[in-house]
Amino acid sequence: MGTASDTRFWDRTSRKYARGAIADPAGYEHTLDRTRALLGSNDRVLELGCGTGTTALRLAGDVQSYLATDISAGMIAIAEEKCSAAPVPALAFRVAAADELMPEAMQFNAVLGFNYLHLVRDLPGTLRRIHALLAADGLFISKTPCVGDMNPLVRLALLPAMRAIGKAPYAGIFRAAELRQFIRAAGFDILAAESHATRGNDNRPYIVARKQSPAAEQIAG
Template sequence: MLVHPSRFWNMLARTYARRPVQNQTAYQYKLDVTRQNLAPQDRILEFGCGTGTTALIHAANVAHIDAIDYSSEMISIAQSKAEEQGVRNVNFEICAFENWPVPEADQKYDAVLAMSILHLVSDLDETLDRVRKSLKEGGLFFSSTVCLEGFQRFAIPALGTIGVLPKIRALTQDILVERLQAHGFISEHTWRPEDGSASFIVARSKG
C-alpha cells in the first residue's frame, strides 16, 4: 500500500470532521436503535471511533465509554470535542483494536460498537473473535458496515490494492451475518435503508 492506513486517516481527519453525515436519517435511526438497547450502568467500547461523534452522543446514556482509533489526528479532534462539550465519561485513546487488551472476566463490556470499520479490518475473523471475548455473556455488538454490490465488489477493493484508498474488504450483508454466527453471535436486528448502503446489525453474544 502506498499510504499507511493511519497516515491516510490522519491526513483526512480535519476534512472528515467538517463533512456532514451523508444520510442523517439513517444515522439517526442507528443512534436510536443503539440507545434503546443501552442502560445507565453500561460500560461500552467503540473501536474505530473516528472523531468521536457517536461516542459523545451515547455518553449521556451509559456509565463509561472507551473509544479507540489508530489515527492520532482523529483522537485529537475527539478529545477536543469532549472537552468543549464537557463530557467526562468517555476515554479516547490512540490504539488499534488488535492492540486493545481483552478485559478480564469481571471487566468485560456490556456493548461494543464498530461503526464503519469492519470493512477496513485486516482480519475479520480475528476481529469478531476479539469482540466476543471483550463482551459479557449476552452483551451486544452494534456494527454498521459498507457492503459492496455488483461492480463495486471488484472496483473499490482494487483501489485499495494499488494504494489509492485503504484496503476495503468486499463484504456482503449475508457474509457478515454468517461470520457473526460463526463467532458465537445471534443477529437480533439487521437493517439497510437501500441497496448499496451500509448494513446495520445488532448482534448478541452467546457467551
C-alpha cells in the same frame, strides 16, 4: 501494505474527514435512536473505529462508561478537541486497535462498530476479539458497508484504483449474508439485521448480535 498504511491514510485525511457532512442524516439519527434504546445506564460501552468522536459524543451521556477508540491519532486528537468543547464525564478516547485491548483487563456490556468492520484486515480475528471483550450476554452492534453488494464498477475498478493512488484505505469485500456468517462463526447470535437508510440503496446493514453463552457455543461447535 498493512495496518500502518491504513493508519497513515486516516491520519492524513482526518481533518478533511472531520469537515465532511453526514450523507444520510435521518438514517444516522435512526441508528443513534436504535442504539441508545439497546444501551442501559449502567453499561460499559466500547466503540471501535470511532473516528472523530461524533457518535461517541451523542451516546456516552446515557451509559456508565464509554471508551471510544481508533487506530488514527489524528482522528482521536479531533475527537478530544470536540470533547473538550463539550465534555461528557463518562467518555474517554484512546488510540488503539481491537487487538490491543486486553479482555482480562476490561469487559464491556456492549461493543459498537459503525462503518468499521469493512476496514479491518482480519475480520474473523477482530470478531473473535470483540467476542472476548464482551461480558456474558453482551451486545455487538454494527453498521457496516458491504462492498460485495455494491455496484461491480465500484468494487472491481473504482475502489482498487483509488487505493493504488492513496485515495482510499483498505476495504474488505464481502456481502451482507457473508458478514452475518462471520459474526455467527465468532460466537454470536444475531438478534436483528435492519436497514436504516432513508435514501438510495445504502448496503450498510445494522446488525445487533448477542454473545452466546458458553453452553450454547459448545452446542454450536
